[in-house]
Amino acid sequence: MANIARCEVGDELxxxxxxxxREQLVKYAAGSGDFNPLHYDPDFPxxxxxxxxxxxGRFKYAALGQLVSDWLGHQGFVRRISASYRGMDRxxxxxxxxxxxxxxxxxxxxxxxxxxxxxxxxEGRRTTEGTAEVxxxx
Amino acid sequence: MDFVITTEMxxxxxxxxxxxxxxxxxxxxRAFARGVGYEDPVYYDREAAATAGYEQLPAPPGYxxxxxxxxxxxxPVFSVPQGSGPRPRxxxxxxxxxxxxxxxERPLHAGETLSVTDRLVDLKLRQSxxxxxxxxxxxxxxxxDQAGEIVVRExxxxxxxxx
Numbered sequence: 001m002a003n004i005a006r007c008e009v010g011d012e013l014x015x016x017x018x019x020x021x022r023e024q025l026v027k028y029a030a031g032s033g034d035f036n037p038l039h040y041d042p043d044f045p046x047x048x049x050x051x052x053x054x055x056x057g058r059f060k061y062a063a064l065g066q067l068v069s070d071w072l073g074h075q076g077f078v079r080r081i082s083a084s085y086r087g088m089d090r091x092x093x094x095x096x097x098x099x100x101x102x103x104x105x106x107x108x109x110x111x112x113x114x115x116x117x118x119x120x121x122x123e124g125r126r127t128t129e130g131t132a133e134v135x136x137x138x
Numbered sequence: 139m140d141f142v143i144t145t146e147m148x149x150x151x152x153x154x155x156x157x158x159x160x161x162x163x164x165x166x167x168r169a170f171a172r173g174v175g176y177e178d179p180v181y182y183d184r185e186a187a188a189t190a191g192y193e194q195l196p197a198p199p200g201y202x203x204x205x206x207x208x209x210x211x212x213x214p215v216f217s218v219p220q221g222s223g224p225r226p227r228x229x230x231x232x233x234x235x236x237x238x239x240x241x242x243e244r245p246l247h248a249g250e251t252l253s254v255t256d257r258l259v260d261l262k263l264r265q266s267x268x269x270x271x272x273x274x275x276x277x278x279x280x281x282x283d284q285a286g287e288i289v290v291r292e293x294x295x296x297x298x299x300x301x
Contacts, residue, residue: 018175020175024173024175027169027172027173028173028174029173030169030173031166031169031170031171031172031173031174032170032173033204033205033216033217033218034215034216034217035214035215035216035217036215036216036224036233037215045301046232046301049232049301054234056235057234057235057236057237057238058200058235058238059173059174061200061238062170062173062174062198062199062200062201063174063175065174065198065199065200066174066175066176066178066198066199068199069176069178069198069199070178074180074190074191074192074196077242077244077245078199078242079241079242080239080240080241080242081199081200081239081240082237082238082239082240082293083237083238083239084236084237084295085234085235085236085237088234132199
């Protein structure tokens with residue numbers, strides 16, 4: 001766990017690798033309430049058209065949330081988090097969640113850390129781009 | 139496909155939905171954390187949460203509670219109030235998620251009941267080489283606590299297209 005009070009611009013968050021299989025995406029469907037068959041049913045027409053079941057965009061968003069949470073170790077509060085789904089990730093393929101400290105500010109005596117977040121697929125292509133803002137405990 | 143944004147569609151922009159109830163529960167937090175694959179015990183175990191300084195299980199980033207499921211009025215696939223979620227409309231049948239953002243006023247934790255309203259914010263057309271004409275639907279949901287204070291705003295972008 002990093003010491004958030006001492007993080008600096010340019011610091012990288014420890015990478016988090018996800019490789020969600022069908023079982024994991026079914027669990028995510030249950031946990032999130034998103035039962036779109038695109039994510040788990042190989043016979044679903046849209047999955048047939050695309051040629052694969054796709055990882056939920058919001059699974060990647062939530063995984064980036066985990067990346068931040070694991071790094072933060074409850075030394076602060078995630079005040080804002082965003083993700084833009086730029087590329088499709090297929091069920092069973094590796095997704096590496098990454099982040100970097102891009103700015104540090106102060107607000108009413110508290111440290112506010114701005115993070116750039118992204119996911120990379122197995123080819124190294126960025127399939128999700130995001131940001132988060134973390135307010136550190138004083 | 140010759141898809142156009144009609145004046146009727148434009149007229150829906152900004153119209154606030156009726157409020158619906160979302161619950162942030164210990165069971166909901168654990169199910170979400172398992173779905174994502176968290177190993178951090180703070181999202182599962184009351185004692186670990188207490189050690190980390192929380193009175194209740196905290197909600198992981200992006201988890202804004204579970205909408206109360208009401209047969210007939212909740213979307214059976216997306217589990218959100220009908221009309222608010224990614225269910226394709228306007229004669230389009232395919233949907234992909236385009237993006238999500240949550241802006242919190244304060245942390246969320248188990249035991250909270252939230253009142254959520256939702257509105258259409260924007261409609262845009264884009265061309266995609268693989269999917270053809272795409273309609274980008276942007277929505278914003280506002281989550282209020284029992285005191286009526288805004289706790290979170292969530293922005294969602296959905297991509298509707300036709301096969």
